[in-house]
Amino acid sequence: MLLAVSALVFLMSHFTPGDPATIMLGANASAADVTRLRHELGLDRPLMVQYARYLGSLLRGDLGHSIRSGRPVAQEIWERFPPTLELTLAAVAIAAASGVLLGAAAAVSRHRLVDTLAMSASLAGISMPSFWLGLLLILLFGLVLRWLPIAGGSSWQALVLPAVTLGAQAAAVLARLTRTSLLDVLPSDYVRTARAKGLAGLHVLLRHALRNALIPVVTVLGLQFGTLMGGAVIVEAVFARTGLGLYAVVAVQARDFPVIQGIVVFAAAVYALVNLAVDMAYVALDPRISYA
Amino acid sequence: MLAGAAITGVFIAAALLAPWIAPRDPVAPLIEEVLRPPSWAHAFGTDELGRDVLSRVIYGSRISLEVGVVAVGIAAAAGTSLGLLAGFYGGTWDMVVMRGTDVLLAFPGILLAIAIVATLGPSLGDVIIAVGIGAIPVYTRTVRGSTLSVRRMEYIEAARAAGATTARLLRRHVLTNIAAPVLVLATLGVGVNILIAAGLSYVGLGAQPPTPEWGAMLSGARQYLRDAWWIAVFPGLAIMLVVLGVNLLGDGLRDALDPRGRV
Numbered sequence: 326m327l328l329a330v331s332a333l334v335f336l337m338s339h340f341t342p343g344d345p346a347t348i349m350l351g352a353n354a355s356a357a358d359v360t361r362l363r364h365e366l367g368l369d370r371p372l373m374v375q376y377a378r379y380l381g382s383l384l385r386g387d388l389g390h391s392i393r394s395g396r397p398v399a400q401e402i403w404e405r406f407p408p409t410l411e412l413t414l415a416a417v418a419i420a421a422a423s424g425v426l427l428g429a430a431a432a433v434s435r436h437r438l439v440d441t442l443a444m445s446a447s448l449a450g451i452s453m454p455s456f457w458l459g460l461l462l463i464l465l466f467g468l469v470l471r472w473l474p475i476a477g478g479s480s481w482q483a484l485v486l487p488a489v490t491l492g493a494q495a496a497a498v499l500a501r502l503t504r505t506s507l508l509d510v511l512p513s514d515y516v517r518t519a520r521a522k523g524l525a526g527l528h529v530l531l532r533h534a535l536r537n538a539l540i541p542v543v544t545v546l547g548l549q550f551g552t553l554m555g556g557a558v559i560v561e562a563v564f565a566r567t568g569l570g571l572y573a574v575v576a577v578q579a580r581d582f583p584v585i586q587g588i589v590v591f592a593a594a595v596y597a598l599v600n601l602a603v604d605m606a607y608v609a610l611d612p613r614i615s616y617a
Numbered sequence: 618m619l620a621g622a623a624i625t626g627v628f629i630a631a632a633l634l635a636p637w638i639a640p641r642d643p644v645a646p647l648i649e650e651v652l653r654p655p656s657w658a659h660a661f662g663t664d665e666l667g668r669d670v671l672s673r674v675i676y677g678s679r680i681s682l683e684v685g686v687v688a689v690g691i692a693a694a695a696g697t698s699l700g701l702l703a704g705f706y707g708g709t710w711d712m713v714v715m716r717g718t719d720v721l722l723a724f725p726g727i728l729l730a731i732a733i734v735a736t737l738g739p740s741l742g743d744v745i746i747a748v749g750i751g752a753i754p755v756y757t758r759t760v761r762g763s764t765l766s767v768r769r770m771e772y773i774e775a776a777r778a779a780g781a782t783t784a785r786l787l788r789r790h791v792l793t794n795i796a797a798p799v800l801v802l803a804t805l806g807v808g809v810n811i812l813i814a815a816g817l818s819y820v821g822l823g824a825q826p827p828t829p830e831w832g833a834m835l836s837g838a839r840q841y842l843r844d845a846w847w848i849a850v851f852p853g854l855a856i857m858l859v860v861l862g863v864n865l866l867g868d869g870l871r872d873a874l875d876p877r878g879r880v
Contacts, residue, residue, distance in 0.1 A: 457853030555727025
């Protein structure tokens, strides 16, 4: 799978207009210099050979060097990953907690005010552009009320606004899904049995209904992780956080291909890992499923 | 659903009628009118180059709707064809198409779009292509699933025995079955694609100035948030309302066309 991903990335960077060696040396470089650099970089070899070399260096963990800064890409990615990871995890936590809660509350109160309010909020949430929400939150909490910082920073306060911004859309999606899923599960036989046994409503909800209702939710959560990683790109731009997202944008604008390639491969790898974890979480949630 | 249709209709009308209803030129800067708050002269205020925000928002509807519809068009056309190919002929075709779809799905949506824009260069057109390509897998999967289930049904065997050609089978039975889910996906997809495209423009990878694209407008607004909140609020509000309208429309369509709710 990752093989195909790397192939795609490699091909894409090859189709880009502009020759990397020329970009690196600048427009005034002599033809001889460009040819020499191309030979050094291996750009004049056949395509398959270049790809093989690329794979080789990937396996060794070498993602090339940034055209802009000359530093190893792998190192630059590694340095910038923690803030992005922090943001994404915080957003996931917020999204999961608020989404499931909201969805569950809506399902339980079914068609009454709470339900309508929750679902309207969710609809608004999935329609709103994240960067707009970010700007609004900055406006309200940063400038008018002055409760929270609005740019950069590594304190937990600086994490609040960006994480909420990023997580809001995912929370809305999860809320809707939880509600639907729960509504599917609640009329089931085993739920009625549990209630008939005299178990308290909340207990029934938590142990029986939710465990099964959450299965599709967990799947979507895994998929959302990817969306959140992408969304982090934009949110980092809004809140001026120095993470992988901002790095990616800068790299694209500067046509820094090794960096772009590296980030894309890295992101795909992380995404694959997360989905793997989700698959394993399945087993924990529903004992009927196993990978015998 | 009616609310959705109404809201969407308003924006479509705005897009089509823009040159007649926009009060000012959306592109020409007017230095003397920089950063004016909302007033009778400028309902949404002016931006950092003195341009009327209302006019820019109205013209922006053209761009956003164009982006949404074209991207969905690309995705639906390509995805449906691939799905039909995979579902109907099966075997090697199926495997090839599915592997390709899996590769596309290995990337989170926005990152794929960024990667494609990196390849092609930052511009609105490339963003449309990127977003469109990213949306293909959903259509491929859905169409393939429907095609597979229709293919197995007995009346196909009967029709074939009666001498119907493949093309006719495809058209009559398969297409009528997939039309509804694809339509719902397409409608909802317009909303998602508008959001992604706006986001990319916000970070400078999409529409370039002075194009009055809503995301690009919000990008400039960040610096002036303290003094000119209106530059940020109105374009974003427009984005949200359009997407909301389209989402409501899509939800309504889904409820109407598939009462079991299993699209």
